[in-house]
Amino acid sequence: MTSPIPAPGEPLPHYVSTAPFDPYSVEVMTEEQVRVNQASQLRLMWWKFKRHKVALVSGIFLAVLYGMILICEFLAPYNLHTRNMDFIYAPPQRVHFFHEGDFVGPFVYGRTMQLDMDTLKRNYTDNRADVQPIRFFCRGDSYRFWGLFESNLHLVCPAENGQMFLLGSDRLGRDVLSRIIYGARISLTIGLLGITVSFVLGIVIGGFAGYHGGVFDLVVQRLIEVLQSIPSIPLWLSLAAIMPATWSPIFIYLGITVILGLLDWTGLARAVRSKLLALREEDYVLAAQLMGAKSSRIIGRHLVPGFMSHLIATATISIPGMILGETALSFLGLGLRPPITSWGILLTEAKSVSVIAFYPWLLFPTIPVILVILAFNFLGDGLRDAADPYK
Incomplete structure (x- = not known):
């Protein structure tokens, strides 16, 4: 419907401006608008992340924990191997x-x-x-x-x-609190090292499979399907049992880390492949190709940052999965071995139902495991929302 044209001499409608046009008039922005327009991408992400209170508290909690593992010897009341035979199974x-x-x-x-x-x-x-x-x-x-x-x-x-003994003692008179503090160093870092291996494999293999396609993509997809069809726990047990008993504790630690990383890359590789299949047809990818950019640069500098929010969420969810994997392997006696101490090794003290009935404080190492997993999940939600450009 068109607006009627007023006849000569009639007043102009209210939506028609009679003010003279001023080409030098500029709309003045508020200080808040200027601050937002001049902010970097990281600062915008930080402002959005701060609004997610649960994620912020979870991030602070994890930062404190990872800071504690740097000085766990100072924080623990006793040495890791200090025994007091007069106070065996002492309650908190x-x-x-x-x-x-x-x-x-x-x-x-x-x-x-x-x-x-x-x-x-x-x-x-x-x-x-x-x-x-x-x-x-x-x-x-x-x-x-x-x-x-x-x-x-x-x-x-x-x-x-x-x-x-604020959290009690174990069967050898060792302080449970001190051993939990020492065990945090291994249990928390094994997730970071494992996710590093997983991310390198997932992004590289999935990126090239999605970008190039062809025979390489076909082989990668069949390999992923085979690995994902095998039950996780039996596969963990078989690979962990391969490691020789004569290996030093540090080699066993690195072996468990590599095993967890090798088994976790499949889901990330498939997600990266599906994203790159859609993004490789974009105009900016064609422009980069015409300018002579290599495949690795196009994937790393142009395609992967396009779905960084998904990668962040995947990382924060995968880390607690690896912590649980190490805990399960160590609890079953096929993971880390003494004298290395982790939360999974501490839980081996509570294998028997009778021990749990008499000495329930031996289950205290499950509390930091639960809190860390919840904190990583909440942190992942906040980081995903902050990195998502559509929110």
Whole structure:
């Protein structure tokens, strides 16, 4: 429907401007609009990520954990292998601040042990007359920091000639809290190393299969289908059992990392292939080809950044999967082996139902596993939304 043209002498409609045209008039932007227009892509992603509160808290939690593994020897109250045979299977101790109405500060009560001859269970009772203050920034068990130099400085220590088992002790009298802190170094880093292997294989193999197609794409797809048809746990067990028992702990650690990376690349490779099949027909890809760009540069500089949000989400979901994989292998006795300590190795202490019934605190290593997996999933959701240009 066209608007009627006013007759000569009639007033102009309200939607027709009678103001003279000023070619120098410019709309003035607000400070907020200027800040957004001048911001880089990373800054825009950070602003969107901050709005996802759960993801932000999860990221801070994971950053704290990964920072802790750098100084786990300092944070742990005891050395990894310190044993106290007088306190085998000691339950967790409560931290108190007041003794008989007086403020003392953080302390624990000393304990006495009695052996139940019927069940052979050790029963511990608090000795209210034995107040053992908790020390901070103190000297305790000696250790080699990252295997480089000797030290005995700890963040927290038991009292002189006292004992402190905040999360209990195991069958050898070793502090469960200290072993969980030490085990975090292995369990958290194995996910990062494994995802590095998986991403390199997935992006390279999937990228070339989707970009070039042909026989290489056909072979890759059949290989992926074969690997994905094999049950994961039996495949893990068979590959882990191949590693010789004479290998050193560090070689076993690297072997488990490579195994987890080799088995996890298939899903990412298929996703990369499907994305590149669609993106390789775009005009900017043809322009790059006409300018003489190599395939590796086109894939790495132009195609892969186009679906970075999907890659970020895949990485944050794959890392907890690898942590669970290492935990399962170590729990079954086919993964890492002592003296290396991980959360999976700590859970081998709780294989028996009778042990769990008498000493439930041996299941405490499952708590950091659950928290880390949830944190990675929440972080992945926030990063995916922040990197998605359509949100």
